Amino acid sequence: MGDSEINDTYWMPARPSEGLFKAKGSKHFGYVFPVRTEDEIAEHLAALRKQHHAARHHCYAWRLGPDGAQWRAQDDGEPAHSAGTPILGALRSREVTNCLAVVVRYFGGIKLGVGGLIEAYREATLDALEQGELMECHVVAVWEARFGYDRMSDAMRILKDFDCSPDETDFRESCRLVTSIRLGRSEALGEALNGVYGIEAKRLRVG
Numbered sequence: 001m002g003d004s005e006i007n008d009t010y011w012m013p014a015r016p017s018e019g020l021f022k023a024k025g026s027k028h029f030g031y032v033f034p035v036r037t038e039d040e041i042a043e044h045l046a047a048l049r050k051q052h053h054a055a056r057h058h059c060y061a062w063r064l065g066p067d068g069a070q071w072r073a074q075d076d077g078e079p080a081h082s083a084g085t086p087i088l089g090a091l092r093s094r095e096v097t098n099c100l101a102v103v104v105r106y107f108g109g110i111k112l113g114v115g116g117l118i119e120a121y122r123e124a125t126l127d128a129l130e131q132g133e134l135m136e137c138h139v140v141a142v143w144e145a146r147f148g149y150d151r152m153s154d155a156m157r158i159l160k161d162f163d164c165s166p167d168e169t170d171f172r173e174s175c176r177l178v179t180s181i182r183l184g185r186s187e188a189l190g191e192a193l194n195g196v197y198g199i200e201a202k203r204l205r206v207g
Contacts, residue, residue: 008139008183010066012098017132021124025108028120030128033100035062041100052104059083059121060102061091066139068097078105078121082114086122094129098137101125141186142167145193145201147175155199158192178204 012034019030033044041062049058057076061084064070073084087101103124147155152175168178181189193201
């Protein structure tokens with residue numbers, strides 16, 4: 001499959017947001033955070049546990065990476081798969097990644113049952129998502145090009161044609177530049193650069 005056929009778009013929260021779902025006296029406070037690392041996740045969880053130290057449960061789920069391949073769901077004492085799993089399901093249903101969703105529950109004295117818990121944790125997460133906004137992100141490919149000074153104008157013209165600009169440059173002994181482009185256009189950029197005599201380009205990474 002060529003780069004042009006790859007879906008290089010994903011969605012993540014633009015900012016933190018909060019939601020709320022009430023059921024039979026219980027309150028479920030939903031929180032959504034944009035995150036990119038597990039260290040960030042740990043910091044948000046610690047802050048919420050401190051803020052809601054009297055709450056009975058702090059259930060959560062998170063997804064990381066453009067395709068959400070890294071994930072975790074935590075029930076935090078609720079019946080198995082009644083809290084973390086529906087939170088994760090809400091994130092997947094909205095195709096959101098690089099996201100931590102936490103639902104803090106204050107028990108109202110009346111048991112909800114497993115079905116009621118699933119609904120509460122899902123709806124609190126969805127409400128938090130709806131109260132915020134999502135931003136469109138793109139998977140990018142990073143390219144390196146090396147060439148002589150006589151090919152400088154050719155390399156810069158190609159970058160301009162692809163709406164790219166150099167991220168790094170080194171024009172001392174010879175010319176080297178690094179640029180990034182959406183993955184869907186990566187293959188075409190590489191072909192254009194390598195199609196010029198005197199320019200050698202290679203893809204360094206995707207991320």
